[in-house]
Amino acid sequence: MDGEELTEQETALYDRQIRVWGADAQRRLSKSHILVYGMKGTVAEFCKNIVLAGVGSVTLVDDRVVAEEALSANFLILPDKNQYQGKTLAEVCCDSLKEFNHMVHVSVEKGDISTFGVEFFEKFDTVVISCCSLAKKKLINQKCRKLSKRVAFYTVDCRGSCGEIFVDLQDYKYSKKKLEETIECQLEYPSFEEAISVPWRALPRRVSKLYFAMRVIELFEDVEDRNPGETSIADLPGILKLRKELCETNSLSESQVPDALLERLLIGTREFPPVCAIIGGILGQEVIKAISGKGDPLKNFFFFDAMDGKGLIEDISEPNTGSQAALINDDM
């Protein structure tokens, strides 16, 4: 049974977190393989967290060459041109991440992720993507869902002082202790495409406005064939026009997608480091929960806005997916 037990080194290093989630969970973490795409500041924070936690391996994909603006929010890239010149974001981040925990295998995968076949994704337990177009998100999500093995899928994006996380654990079963009993729980997650297809008028009245705002900008980028994050305040008129159309189609008042919020998201294309830390922290915890099977995973969107300071969970799914019922107000 020696192969099963944590080594002395692991016990010493992970002592404080084993006291949180237990040795079994730690063992499961050490066997897990994570794929990460899109190495911006938030994802850098996330990677740092899971490497420190002691996952089995982390594979990074991002062939973009390091540019100076990456330094503003990605602390894995040291401001030494000699070090990063000519290298890709994945390569530089990989080198830095390795230093945090020698027991974690960190590597780089090159190439266009949309061309990777389904069998590539089978190697992983968890896939996290950022800086992705709507089309790519759907594509990768689908590839994960096609596998017989359950691969957890997450998207994460930060714009300015706001952040969004999406979680798809497909059919997720886990157990937890309530008082003295162990109860079995089951959650059914929609895919990204299914989730965002839920008609807006069918959603609970007080769904975060950030959800709608992100969808508008996401769709705009898709329609205008822009790279993710490549929108600016100059696009505001086009964005507002699209918002109008979407709201009309969905019978939603435009006040649910405020001008001010859209402006902020367009102006603040750069990530804001403390928000990266917060989103990267929440995402890290979610991934750890799902791998270890301990703790209620969030379903299925998380939003944070530094302006009001709220970090909230929204369940964007069809009401009859069998888990938490959507709250539908009488006066709708």
Next chain:
Amino acid sequence: MDTIEVSNLNRQFLFRQSHVGQSKAKVARDAVLRFRSNISITPYHVNVKDSRFNVEFFKEFDVVLNGLDNLDARRHVNRLCLAADVPLVESGTTGFLGQVTVHLKGKTECYECQPKPAPKTYPVCTITSTPSKFVHCVVWAKDLLFAKLFGDKNQENDLNVRSSDAANSLEHSEDVFECRKDEDIEQYGRRIYDHVFGHNIKMALSNEETWKNLNKPRPIYSKDVLPEKLTKENGDMEKGCTTDDISAMASLGLKNPQDLWSLAENSRVFLEALRLFFLKRVKEIGNLTFDKDDQLAVEFVTAAANIRASSFGIPSHSLFEAKGIAGNIVHAVATTNAVIAGLIVIEAIKVLIKDSNNYRMTYCLEHPSKKLLLMPVEPYEPNKSCYVCSETPLSLEVNIHSSKLRDFVEKIVKAKLGMNFPLIMQGASILYEVGEDLEEDMVAIYAANLEKALSELPSPVTSGTVLTVEDLQQEFSCSINIKHREEFDEEKEPDGMLLSGWVEAPVDKDNNKPIRNSESTSNALPAEEILDGEKDVEIQEIPEGTETVTGKKRKLSEVSEGTSTNHSGLSDENRSHNQLEKLDVDDEDDELIISDDWESLTKKKRL
């Protein structure tokens, strides 16, 4: 003042394995300069309570961010920030929980406006005679047995307090713990074992009164648990002694710290650990204090606690668990700390740009409350009864004839009021003070005063006297009205003094027993005191002392959306944060944070 330990590395990511043993402040500084070389960072590898960090020092800063791991240091910094009128951003985490709070003098509550739970203490008799929980056994093993065997011999120790024949047993007990000339280490070990687990229990059983309503413990003797001589079983006596990693577990082939040991295994560990201390670390004996990073000490305490637990029918625990209890270890993960760190920076930026309308307290929850994992709350106004920031006088009921000044200083001024270098005055007379530049004759007078009853001081204290207590470093001053009272309940008021106006944290529900400060029984400081606060990048919550918010006393403001566009039809004036009062906003667009959730919140946070 902290140095880097291996167990820090799972979350304190500015540090690497190669930095273990080095100063946290210095290494953190170097690490940060690597990615932002243009910041001026000055590390101080010093205790935050050091006298050089006075009010003048604090005034140099625009904001203070705390990353402390004990209540005492936090209170100290709180007072300095108040005195210097510098904004303070406080924070803490424990596992998945965390919070960030902002404190501005006069505008918001100070850190001490709301009661903070004090570190847990237990009644002496529970520890010495009637343990009912494993933690009681751990405290016994650590603060009594370990201290008695390996600590300062001159220190008072309650280990043999409850014996039927007090006078004789005192004589007897002096001999018991000293190794006799003719006995080898194993014989000595077994004799100690039999004394504390056998004889002492047997003696306690003879007092029928104690056990009327409790389960009786059973005495345990080594010959019944380990009939054969250990040397035969161990085989290679030198095993486990090769490196500086002297360990009973290694010596006995016990590999997994998460395993539960049988009574026999615990007994072997007990005897082996004791043997190794005397064989390999004899020079330290007489000077040792328990240190959670001392493997052999942890093994000994675990084994001793488990044997005692076995005697009293209490379930045993693994070394891993016992270490956590004995060492007051706070469980911690990188992710919660990252979230809290991000929130701290957001608040700090607001302070620096003077965005005073938007300061908030933020709570990071483990389970969402009304969809919220991160819950922002408007800061409260200062508590008008806070004796720290509102200078409200306190009252003390005390028997002025039987209580000495020393009791007052130790139990009230230092322990409860958190003053480190107190000055006590009655009117214009100084009854007591601490300082480096005091004249010798004054020092002598103060020393003498400590031993006098309050009513017999040079400036006698009577009912109605007002004492002024100050800590010059904290620039914190407080008045206490003295009221004489003859009788005090030994159980409920073991200190013989009752302080009121000082807001005390609510008592834990399953520990309704009266609390007496167990520090009087041993010199052992709780582990967290040893790692005393240096401004650490890492943020730790005090053990078992997660922040408690008593929602009943304070009004909670609703959180209004910070967006500039206002669809609610209310004017901006009504929604102004400046009011810091509960607003009756009937706005469908706003989320309401409802105060009756607060109780469930606090219950969840008490792990």
